[in-house]
Amino acid sequence: xxxxxxxxxxxxxxxxxxxxRDLWPRDTLRMVEGLAPTLPAEVAWPEDANQxxxxxxxxxxxxxVVVPYGAGSGVCGAAAGRSRALVVDLKRMNRVWDLxxxxxxxxxxxxVLGQHLEDWLGRRGFMTAHSPSSIWCSTVGGYVAxxxxxxxxxxxxxxxxxxxxxxxEAPAGRLAGGTWTPEGQEDLLPLLCGSExxxxxxxxxxxxxxxxxxxxxxxxxxxxNLQSAWTAMRRVMQAGLWPSVMRLYDPLDTRLNKxxxxxxxxxxxxxxxxxxxxxxxxxxxxxxxxxxxxxALPGLLNRITGGLGDxxxxxxxxxxxxxxxxxxxxxxxxxxxxxxxxxxGPGERWFxxxxxxxxxxxxxxxxxGFVDTMEVAATWSRLExxxxxxxxxxxxxxxxxxxFSHAYPEGCSIYLSFAGKGRLDVYDxxxxxxxxxxxxxxxxxxxxxxxxxxxxRAxxxxxxAAVRVWRExxxxxxxxxxxNPGRLFPEDEPEAPGPPPPAGEGPVYAVDEDSLxxxxxxxxxxxxxxxxxxxxxxxxxxxxxxxxxxxxxxxxRGAHDAWEAPVFAVQVRFADGASARxxxxxxxxxxxxxxxxLLRRATPELVQVPVRRQDPxxxxxxxxxxxxxxxxxxxxxxxxxxxxxxxxxxxxxxxEVAGGEPARGTAPRRHPGHLP
Amino acid sequence: xxxxxxMPPAAELAVCALCPKLCRHVCPVAVATGHEAAAxxxxxxxxxxxxxxxGTAELALQAASLCVECxxxxxxxxxxxxxxxxxxxxxxxLSAPAWPQPLGAVEGEGRxxxxxxxxxxxxxxxxxxxxxxxxxxxxxxxxxxxALAGPLGAPAHVAALRALLSGRVVVVADHRSLAAVQAAGxxxxxxxxxxxxxxxxxxxxxxxxxxxxxxxxxxxxxCCGAGTALESAHPALAATLRTEQAxxxxxxxxxxDTSPGQAPPAPVPTRCPxxxxxxxxxxxxxxxxxxxxxLLAPSS
Numbered sequence: 001x002x003x004x005x006x007x008x009x010x011x012x013x014x015x016x017x018x019x020x021r022d023l024w025p026r027d028t029l030r031m032v033e034g035l036a037p038t039l040p041a042e043v044a045w046p047e048d049a050n051q052x053x054x055x056x057x058x059x060x061x062x063x064x065v066v067v068p069y070g071a072g073s074g075v076c077g078a079a080a081g082r083s084r085a086l087v088v089d090l091k092r093m094n095r096v097w098d099l100x101x102x103x104x105x106x107x108x109x110x111x112v113l114g115q116h117l118e119d120w121l122g123r124r125g126f127m128t129a130h131s132p133s134s135i136w137c138s139t140v141g142g143y144v145a146x147x148x149x150x151x152x153x154x155x156x157x158x159x160x161x162x163x164x165x166x167x168x169e170a171p172a173g174r175l176a177g178g179t180w181t182p183e184g185q186e187d188l189l190p191l192l193c194g195s196e197x198x199x200x201x202x203x204x205x206x207x208x209x210x211x212x213x214x215x216x217x218x219x220x221x222x223x224x225n226l227q228s229a230w231t232a233m234r235r236v237m238q239a240g241l242w243p244s245v246m247r248l249y250d251p252l253d254t255r256l257n258k259x260x261x262x263x264x265x266x267x268x269x270x271x272x273x274x275x276x277x278x279x280x281x282x283x284x285x286x287x288x289x290x291x292x293x294x295x296a297l298p299g300l301l302n303r304i305t306g307g308l309g310d311x312x313x314x315x316x317x318x319x320x321x322x323x324x325x326x327x328x329x330x331x332x333x334x335x336x337x338x339x340x341x342x343x344x345g346p347g348e349r350w351f352x353x354x355x356x357x358x359x360x361x362x363x364x365x366x367x368x369g370f371v372d373t374m375e376v377a378a379t380w381s382r383l384e385x386x387x388x389x390x391x392x393x394x395x396x397x398x399x400x401x402x403x404f405s406h407a408y409p410e411g412c413s414i415y416l417s418f419a420g421k422g423r424l425d426v427y428d429x430x431x432x433x434x435x436x437x438x439x440x441x442x443x444x445x446x447x448x449x450x451x452x453x454x455x456x457r458a459x460x461x462x463x464x465a466a467v468r469v470w471r472e473x474x475x476x477x478x479x480x481x482x483x484n485p486g487r488l489f490p491e492d493e494p495e496a497p498g499p500p501p502p503a504g505e506g507p508v509y510a511v512d513e514d515s516l517x518x519x520x521x522x523x524x525x526x527x528x529x530x531x532x533x534x535x536x537x538x539x540x541x542x543x544x545x546x547x548x549x550x551x552x553x554x555x556x557r558g559a560h561d562a563w564e565a566p567v568f569a570v571q572v573r574f575a576d577g578a579s580a581r582x583x584x585x586x587x588x589x590x591x592x593x594x595x596x597x598l599l600r601r602a603t604p605e606l607v608q609v610p611v612r613r614q615d616p617x618x619x620x621x622x623x624x625x626x627x628x629x630x631x632x633x634x635x636x637x638x639x640x641x642x643x644x645x646x647x648x649x650x651x652x653x654x655x656e657v658a659g660g661e662p663a664r665g666t667a668p669r670r671h672p673g674h675l676p
Numbered sequence: 677x678x679x680x681x682x683m684p685p686a687a688e689l690a691v692c693a694l695c696p697k698l699c700r701h702v703c704p705v706a707v708a709t710g711h712e713a714a715a716x717x718x719x720x721x722x723x724x725x726x727x728x729x730x731g732t733a734e735l736a737l738q739a740a741s742l743c744v745e746c747x748x749x750x751x752x753x754x755x756x757x758x759x760x761x762x763x764x765x766x767x768x769x770l771s772a773p774a775w776p777q778p779l780g781a782v783e784g785e786g787r788x789x790x791x792x793x794x795x796x797x798x799x800x801x802x803x804x805x806x807x808x809x810x811x812x813x814x815x816x817x818x819x820x821x822x823a824l825a826g827p828l829g830a831p832a833h834v835a836a837l838r839a840l841l842s843g844r845v846v847v848v849a850d851h852r853s854l855a856a857v858q859a860a861g862x863x864x865x866x867x868x869x870x871x872x873x874x875x876x877x878x879x880x881x882x883x884x885x886x887x888x889x890x891x892x893x894x895x896x897x898x899c900c901g902a903g904t905a906l907e908s909a910h911p912a913l914a915a916t917l918r919t920e921q922a923x924x925x926x927x928x929x930x931x932x933d934t935s936p937g938q939a940p941p942a943p944v945p946t947r948c949p950x951x952x953x954x955x956x957x958x959x960x961x962x963x964x965x966x967x968x969x970x971l972l973a974p975s976s
Contacts, residue, residue, distance in 0.1 A: 014738045015712070018713040023697070034728065036730070071697065072715075089711070089712060091711075091712075092710040111710065113707075136699070136701045136752075137701065358695075358696050358698055359695075359754045362693075365694050366694065
């Protein structure tokens with residue numbers, strides 16, 4: 001048997017210097033100021049899981065902490081340099097294989113770059129459709145670590161939804177999660193995803209894929225103001241449609257992108273940052289000072305831009321089977337009537353230049369400023385308060401604009417871009433205020449950028465007593481605390497108080513009609529829940545066959561399709577009386593998904609589940625899908641069982657696309673395990 | 677070290693140094709090695725820091741020497757930043773200047789002169805191929821190509837080259853000698869154009885090598901690193917790059933494209949139109965038939 005190659009390592013200054021920072025703008029600012037980053041002690045480049053294990057052993061022998069590293073594109077400082085560290089760079093583990101076109105899965109090692117994965121899949125007619133703006137400089141392992149989301153998440157899901165299974169090496173041993181969970185063991189995939197290198201090192205993943213779309217439809221709309229556009233977005237998502245793209249720009253972003261122009265021509269290169277850069281290139285003495293005046297007066301700038309008018313641009317896109325796309329476009333049209341049709345131009349321009357925004361970052365730093373982004377999220381009912389609160393907080397320190405993407409039936413993410421005067425004190429004050437504002441408005445502090453150093457304390461506050469569960473699991477798999485220590489939830493952060501017990505009788509404690517979410521008793525029999533919801537004209541979107549607390553903990557990865565979110569927030573109480581509520585809708589990347597682990601370790605008090613409106617006089621359209629019908633995953637019936645698909649009455653045109661004979665049936669109760 | 681007088685200004689490197697690594701996926705060195713230092717943005721950072729007084733010349737030179745000047749980053753960049761050219765300027769400014777070796781004599785008669793840059797002697801074989809006499813010029817430094825590419829340009833050497841070769845058709849078999857001939861303003865032609873390697877096998881075009889008419893480079897392939905600063909400054913990484921490019925070439929030849937990290941398929945006969953790149957690829961295990969070997973083969 002041949003001797004395996006030795007683990008490649010380096011202590012060369014050139015190598016160590018490359019791991020002093022990731023793309024956290026604060027560290028970029030430090031670099032511009034000439035401040036030296038903290039460097040690791042050594043770098044290792046493993047080529048397989050055994051070499052990852054060898055790297056962990058090496059760290060133990062040399063008493064080093066371990067920092068897993070993908071492509072270093074994180075923007076929160078999770079992978080930034082730390083002293084006494086062994087950096088484990090995974091980019092030589094970049095294999096992709098075992099594409100299963102029927103199951104729609106592929107296996108990938110953590111070090112493959114996102115663009116290379118899509119290239120490989122694309123040549124075979126498939127894609128993950130995970131398209132973050134960092135796709136050229138980020139890896140699969142990074143997507144797992146940070147709970148990434150891409151630009152087409154409204155249709156294909158965030159990376160959590162794509163990740164079906166993973167293996168990892170942890171100091172205490174090899175772990176597997178998702179569909180690879182060993183029989184009888186707890187599924188650790190929800191803990192691994194979002195663990196930011198603090199639990200183990202991912203060595204292999206199983207990912208959902210989708211066929212390349214046969215057609216793509218894009219259209220721009222101009223709405224009179226944000227509120228009318230939010231309403232349209234919410235109605236489209238809650239109608240059961242699944243746009244691949246749904247991006248709303250605030251008034252300033254709309255104007256900078258000239259997004260309400262209907263033409264197809266590109267405006268790349270004529271933006272304000274481009275002009276700044278050209279000016280600086282002509283007059284080197286301006287470097288570092290050009291942004292002094294405007295960025296030192298953010299209040300004035302924001303007031304000026306606030307007077308630009310209220311009109312906003314929305315880009316909507318559908319893609320996939322042409323007949324399905326046509327049906328969705330027709331179904332969406334009446335929901336968008338408040339908007340002015342701008343034709344395909346804005347959407348096509350965005351699509352062609354969708355990764356180009358990152359080219360605009362460096363010139364701002366060169367001009368003496370900083371630029372950063374914050375991606376918060378909330379339910380539809382809290383979205384406006386979150387937008388107004390965070391925007392005002394940031395606006396006290398910098399020029400801010402926003403767009404709204406990653407839309408769900410339950411809520412939406414807000415992506416705020418801002419520039420400020422290039423000083424660390426300004427940067428830190430801005431973020432402190434912004435994170436506080438997000439929490440006060442009831443939003444999650446991060447939708448898909450993760451936690452890192454930037455949001456570690458805020459993430460701990462958001463998780464509250466649920467951090468106990470994370471620490472218990474981390475102690476099991478990383479007993480010496482070597483894995484990226486302190487990064488997710490700082491040890492010295494006081495435990496934030498949890499919510500009071502739910503008020504009222506139950507089994508339905510509260511309903512958020514705007515967001516179609518119900519807070520219910522997790523121990524109640526499903527039939528009682530359904531009766532209580534039916535009295536309000538609502539129905540559960542997922543119909544469990546046992547009380548939710550038991551159903552959710554038995555739910556296997558892959559048991560539901562990617563678009564079927566079975567639960568959002570979970571509230572529990574610990575034996576000492578402390579409570580915690582985690583899993584804010586619609587999605588969060590504030591650390592790992594602790595919901596299932598919490599339900600197993602504490603007494604469940606409340607779960608928040610998705611519901612749909614159900615008119616008893618408008619029954620579902622039920623069909624027997626014929627051979628040759630589009631794949632169920634591309635047609636997304638409202639519910640399905642072995643030989644019948646049910647479509648909500650308003651989605652009847654999609655049943656027509658599927659064809660087949662009308663049938664009788666009702667939404668089935670569903671078992672926790674794998675579905676046919 | 678020759679000082680920083682001909683270094684590009686820091687401002688020219690700043691956009692790349694502060695870029696969020698938007699071209700790393702097309703850089704052959706970054707992709708093949710997986711080393712973070714080889715991400716083009718990191719290559720730019722050390723010279724940029726040095727120029728701003730917060731880095732060292734040694735690290736700046738090491739970083740700049742990671743670049744193989746394939747131009748993939750510039751092609752990818754929406755701002756068209758010529759990072760490869762700037763890093764070459766950094767290398768020239770921070771390296772000891774290269775001096776050309778004295779030119780030898782042209783041996784023999786003929787309108788064509790064969791520039792023999794390695795141990796193989798192919799002027800006679802070219803003469804048989806063309807059916808006319810071919811003279812020979814031997815060189816151990818590719819006609820002083822490195823000095824000619826430097827900031828000083830070696831004007832005396834240019835004059836010597838012109839005096840020696842003006843009025844002749846200079847036939848070269850490697851891209852470095854071709855670059856020297858072109859830098860001197862002489863008429864140069866690549867052997868692969870005069871005597872294309874036979875066979876219908878797959879073709880690999882090195883990034884700087886000549887293209888045969890009608891042939892395009894496989895998209896997945898970029899520079900093999902032959903003759904670049906990477907070979908001398910970072911030999912282990914250069915070997916990794918060669919192996920990776922050879923693997924990709926093998927994949928391409930096999931008509932498929934396996935995963936980036938998958939084991940390479942068995943080497944396949946490959947014809948490479950550039951002698952120096954071909955030899956580099958041969959070191960990585962490929963069965964390379966370059967134009968000189970093809971010309972010297974008994975059947976030619």
